[in-house]
Amino acid sequence: MQYGAANCWNTVRLNTVHSALQRTTETNTGLGGTQVDLLEYQGKQFFASYGIPVSDGEACTDVESAVAVAERVGYPVVVKAQVHTGGRGKAGGVKLANNVDEVREHAGNILGLDIKGHIVKVIWVEIASDIAEEYYASFTLDRSAKMYLGMLSAEGGVEIETVAEENPDAIAKIHVNPVEGLSEEACRAWVEAAKLNPAATDGAVDILMKLYTAYVEGDADLVEINPLILKPTGEVHALDAKVSLDGNAVYEHPEYAEYDLTQPRDEREDAAHDKGLQYVGLDGSVGVIANGAGLAMSTLDVVNQVGGSPANFLDIGGGANADVMAGALEVINDDKNVKAIFINIFGGITRGEEVANGIIEAMGRVKLDSPIVIRLDGTNAEEGRAILEPHLSDALMMEETMLSAAAKAVELAKA
């Protein structure tokens, strides 16, 4: 299997039943849990491809190209940091520039800026817009109703969670049945219920119909415009873009692959991602390896319950062969915060002796800095433990239960 740029975020979970299904497809169908968050400029390009009006602008990675974009679109321009975090304005990541000197100054300051641990590598330069009113619009899945949920509010430009809490009546909601779709008639009634400025009605209906199409055809988890603005001249316009795509739908959208390069991942997550592992970095000292997402989550819980803190979530899937185990151990071993490793395996279809052999072989391939505590249970656990027995030492310990193994790992991490 290739992990090239074309499909590098589209790696499969190794050695699971489910991924075996995925591997039988021509293009891999991706990670079960992948979220693909777009940066603002990618979101705007995504919107523009569905005909939603956005401000003229371009993404830049250096000051001179920022100047060139500003000269092309005309002043004043807005220079905006492109990072996967909120609070850009407060951190000095969004600036208005009235002339070439100001573009040069702001672009220079914003590029390289550290915003909540995210270093700015890309800036978006767009023509500044006059704003008469600010609204909010989005589509997402209402998991409870099992239908699409559209939200529209005349109170835009602020966090929708705040509006929902302080003034829930200010949000007009619409449920859309995915089989029936959104009719223009229903959309218009929804816009009217939101009590926008009447001058915005036609423009809002047009944008929301396009936003719905983008949401469905683009296989998005979330499309959000905040603010959606009404200009003094009467046009309605998307001033920001927040888009999350469904990684499972990549086989229908090969163009999503390029978004992989800008996903927010730390070094550890990058390394795990390259190995096709389901990994989420945390900040504790106990490295965790488990098979199955639920068991991995449960392992983090148990580590916490006995007074420790996990360094990561790592699901190696249904099996535990040497290749997958070695890859997992490498990623965890490279995490300098890790002081002990807890391997928590429950054999279902996979037998205990296969798991044990995989661990022993993997340990022979990776030189580890931290001790391992193993809990092996389930199918043929006795046989598996018998294989591990002669290898036990200060570097490899075994415990009977999930709780005692967690306690041991935490004790070692604190020593």
Next chain:
Amino acid sequence: MSIFVDENTKVIYQGLTGSTGRYYGNLNKAYGTQVVAGTHPKKAGTDVDGVPIFASVREAAEATGATATCIFIPAPGVQAAVLEAAEAGMELVVCITEGVPAHDEAYFFNKLKAEYPGTRLLGPNCPGLISPGKANIGITAGHIAKPGGPVGIVSRSGTLTYQALYELQQKDIGVTTCVGIGGDPVPGTSFIDCLEAFEADPDTKAVMMIGEIGGSAEEEAAEYIKNHMTKPVSSYVAGVTAPPGKKMGHAGAIVSGGQGTAQAKMDALKDAGVQVGLNPTEAGELMADIVAGL
């Protein structure tokens, strides 16, 4: 008794000709499940280890009298496979496949609800279900489940389902049916569907429910338990320590905007009178106490 499937359920495997479908089809057959047919549009007339292959679910059902299917089809083909099974009148469609786009799931869930109300979909992205000693449809390891009852299990997570079965087996407690509803955003069968069926099943005397972070299915289940369940329930919710905004393996397992936290779910369940354990072992022990007091 058991819920949804038993020794008389005849099952068609969509995707039996693929390596994964064949592997689990054979395991399920060896367990005792009535694996009566497979489907493949171009391989009708052939067989897979003695199980006849038909061109469509309809033809397979007409020839064998099957009322259920199990789907081992890659994600891009799942929507068509689910709709084909529903159109052929299947009462139960078990979809094992992981990685199905959420929009597809939302579409076929609502399509089934409106046009094929007689079809129950389980999954996608689930381990399937097992009525121990009678039938095993999917990828659960049959030998970790003790037949008989009195406990019914429903779970959103695969490996934690196995863990729950195993905890009970270690305590010599039998299971009527264990249903894995799957970890995706739009599961075909919900906790409530299973709780309702267990409540109605005379052989199930208590229910173990395994939840995880994300969505509000556990809160809705708690509401149902409070108002409609007479049988005792023990529970565990995975992901107490999961950080917000990160998907924890499953597409459905995410804490977003303060919603879907494990703590809120545990509180709702406790409020409904559910015995909530802080880990699977504790939930198993709580269930053992419940069973001892029955």
